[in-house]
Amino acid sequence: MAKIAIVGVGAIGGVLAGILETSQAHALTLCTRRALYALTVDTPEGAVSVQFRNATDPAQTEPVDWILCATKTYDAVSAAKWFPALTGPETRLAVIQNGVEHRENFSGLFPPERILPVVIDVPAERRSETQILQRADAFLRVESSPPGSDFASLFAHTRAKLDLTDDFLSAAWAKLCINSAGVISALTLKPAGILRDEALGEVALGLIAECVAVGRAEGAHLDDGTGERILAGYRAGSPDSINSLLADRLSNRRTEIEARNGVIIRRGEKHGIPTPLNRMAVALFNGMAT
Ligand SMILES: NC(=O)c1ccc[n+]([C@@H]2O[C@H](COP(=O)([O-])OP(=O)(O)OC[C@H]3O[C@@H](n4cnc5c(N)ncnc54)[C@H](OP(=O)(O)O)[C@@H]3O)[C@@H](O)[C@H]2O)c1
Structure with a gap:
């Protein structure tokens, strides 16, 4: 079981929470700016109700194995306010955003050798703060490396497709x-x-x-x-x-x-x-x- 914190629980963060929920294997903390009492993801296979711990302040969190950051690219600095409390010596940061500047956006905000850029393909929309629409299966691509493999293992026994590539x-x-x-x-x-x-x-x-x-x-x-x-x-x-x-x-x-x-x-x-x-x-x- 991995301890996972998601920072940025919008369309993509919500989809990831729903996928991880289906593995029943991890402890999920959802870090949000406003209190979140429930989260449902409507997927092509039906609705998934996510079980999670909610934190609205970094002081309510503790170090985790993985931080999944799925804020918009321009919110990197504000997302990083969560990192000190969530980060232990082994914690890794998966940056799950569009664009080609995953590492640059978090430069100086997290140890660079523990940042894993992630490309995600999934059509998703946030219908409300508590409801996400996932229109199709998710495809995630990460570099072929020990952190990439470790990240992929989080999604074992889920419908997400993980691709490890030598050419990220x-x-x-x-x-x-x-x-x-x-x-x-x-x-x-x-x-x-x-x-x-x-x-x-x-x-x-x-x-x-x-x-x-x-x-x-x-x-x-x-x-x-x-x-x-x-x-x-x-x-x-x-x-x-x-x-x-x-x-x-x-x-x-x-x-x-x-x-x-x-x-x-x-x-x-x-x-x-x-x-x-x-x-x-x-x-x-x-x-x-x-
Ligand atoms: N949507 C898609 O279909 C899709 C597909 C592939 C890739 N992407 C990419 O995935 C990334 C995320 O997109 P999205 O569509 O999921 O965006 P989104 O729905 O706007 O979600 C972003 C979330 O980040 C939260 N956030 C921002 N700053 C925060 C902070 N300091 N602390 C905690 N939460 C914070 C926002 O919270 P508030 O509600 O408080 O503002 C919001 O819930 C983007 O780079 C996007 O381009 C999106």
């Missing part, structure tokens, strides 16, 4: 390629079905092509069919699916535009690669938010 950099950029096209939903305020539109499909391919070019310059292996494959995936998926950028925009919350499309521009500049479509998407997005 490519996995993170491949996910960013998917997310780069998600900005179209957030700009049009329409769920994923909007990418079935021919003209917007072309825009999606352009956004992804820029991400592929920058990712390759960063050392990621991304094949020439990446864009077409991603667009086909969007078109085959649930047309009602709402990505977290759109969900945040609809709720007037701060968004991860910097971690999803902004980073493509920034890393592109570093390598002298033009990224006009991502640049325009970010400018439009920020312009609409003001």
Whole structure:
């Protein structure tokens, strides 16, 4: 049995809590800013009611084996306020966020050698503070290493699919390629079905092509069919699916535009690669938010 604390019990933190609950193998502490009395995850296999200890203050916690941090990328500093009380000499931090800056975001906030970046693929939405909708099985990718294997073992006997990879950099950029096209939903305020539109499909391919070019310059292996494959995936998926950028925009919350499309521009500049479509998407997005 592992002691696990989840910091960031939104859509992804909630999904992870629901998955871990099904193993019946761990002691879960959910660290939240407001008291949480119940948590239900509606999964494709039915509702999972999570059994947990809730902490609303770091003083209510003790060191754990794993901290799973699933806050938004921009909340790293505030999430880190939980770490001192949760951290013992062996505690590891799994950063389960979008983007390609998992380690950078927590630089100086946790011992770097004990940080494990995680890529997660799962369509999930927070319906309320106590109810999460998980639309499909979760796929998690981590580096092939002793911490990666240890993390994977937490999910033994659950429906989550864990992939250990020797090339995490490519996995993170491949996910960013998917997310780069998600900005179209957030700009049009329409769920994923909007990418079935021919003209917007072309825009999606352009956004992804820029991400592929920058990712390759960063050392990621991304094949020439990446864009077409991603667009086909969007078109085959649930047309009602709402990505977290759109969900945040609809709720007037701060968004991860910097971690999803902004980073493509920034890393592109570093390598002298033009990224006009991502640049325009970010400018439009920020312009609409003001
Ligand atoms: N949703 C998806 O389908 C999906 C899929 C793959 C990856 N992702 C990525 O996963 C990450 C999490 O996304 P999400 O959709 O789960 O976000 P979310 O629903 O907004 O959840 C984030 C949670 O973090 C909490 N939080 C922020 N600062 C905190 C702090 N200092 N202490 C405790 N809790 C704190 C928020 O609490 P409050 O309620 O108090 O604000 C919120 O519950 C993002 O990087 C996202 O891009 C999301």
